[in-house]
Amino acid sequence: MENSAKERVLNICTELGEDLESESCVKLREFVDTCPNCAAFVDSVKKTVSLYQAYQPEFSENQRDKLLTILKLK
């Protein structure tokens, strides 16, 4: 695939702001899976998102108490 065409295909999901698991992106991935370099790129974007999704903070009772006090709802 020529670079400009490849670039266009690979950017479809992100240009559309689509969910990477949406039907159209899954179809796109099936297509780019035939191109190892394209597949590695799409996979790395998906893994970037999953890394940021996995990083979860904790909200403590102490933080809740402080918030309710500030809001005068305690």
Add this chain to the structure above:
Amino acid sequence: MSTKNNNEMALIKAAQDGDPKALRELVQKYEKTIYNFAFKVCRSEDDAEDTLQEAFLSILSALKTFNYKSNFSTWIYRIVSNSCLMKWRKEKRDRWESFEEIDHPEDRIQDNYTRWPDSPAQQLLDDELREQMDNAILDLPPKYRLAFVLKDIENLKVEEVAESLEISLPAAKARIRRARLFLRDKLEPLMVA
């Protein structure tokens, strides 16, 4: 309209009327969502807590203006996003000033990509990766960061991202796209090392 939505509308109405029990319930319903969102945007517990408190003060003071035309959570995200943007404007950080002007190699597709490991989430235990993730997202100008977090972490629809940030749909899509590719590029050295 679903029972869940009806219950939420009744709760919002009671809170708008100043019922302290309803206000408390509304705060407790959204506190974790807002804290998580603020943390993922600010990458600091202290900043997330400040943002949470400032955002709730704004939400409660503006609660009577909520007119049920938009989704309540989208309305909340709009207030929190504005609160974050105002905070950053005050700080006048210059680290993002040139972001729009500089050439972004991550916007171009290269000829060779190395496949990343299959379970990158397990690598979160790696302090170096977490630090790199924090630095990467903090290098993103706030407006891009907010779009990425709203879409990819809070799982809003693109239309809701646009509404929350009060921007056009094409602008929201462009910000999400650029943020995803920028972060991917920043993490790659650690993932393929």
